[in-house]
Amino acid sequence: MIERLSHGPASVHGLTEPFALSQQMISKHIAYLVRARIVIKTKRGRESVCTLRPEAIKTVSDWAIRYRRFWEESFDKLDAVVNQMKKDQMKKAEARDDKKHGARNRANGDHKNF
Numbered sequence: 001m002i003e004r005l006s007h008g009p010a011s012v013h014g015l016t017e018p019f020a021l022s023q024q025m026i027s028k029h030i031a032y033l034v035r036a037r038i039v040i041k042t043k044r045g046r047e048s049v050c051t052l053r054p055e056a057i058k059t060v061s062d063w064a065i066r067y068r069r070f071w072e073e074s075f076d077k078l079d080a081v082v083n084q085m086k087k088d089q090m091k092k093a094e095a096r097d098d099k100k101h102g103a104r105n106r107a108n109g110d111h112k113n114f
Helices: 012-016 023-035 054-107
Strands: 039-044 047-052
Touching (some): 012 023, 012 047, 047 054
């Protein structure tokens, strides 16, 4: 619906046509968009016409961009922590393996004197 309104004003009836929804459901959806101040609904004779408020869309877009950056940075930090934890875990596993093999080699008399 917003995509359609981005091309210019449209009647409520015109907005109903492309959707497999009742006029009542479309009107309810439009009411939410009007309440959110994304769409302006005016009367032209007997017909209601909806117009998109581009500045409202820009506000929403700006907000979404800020939060996208926030979440991308947060996930990058989380990724770095997880990678470090994996490296630490691998080092611990290698150290355990070295101890096991070293103890086994000494038990078999395979130790080396340097």
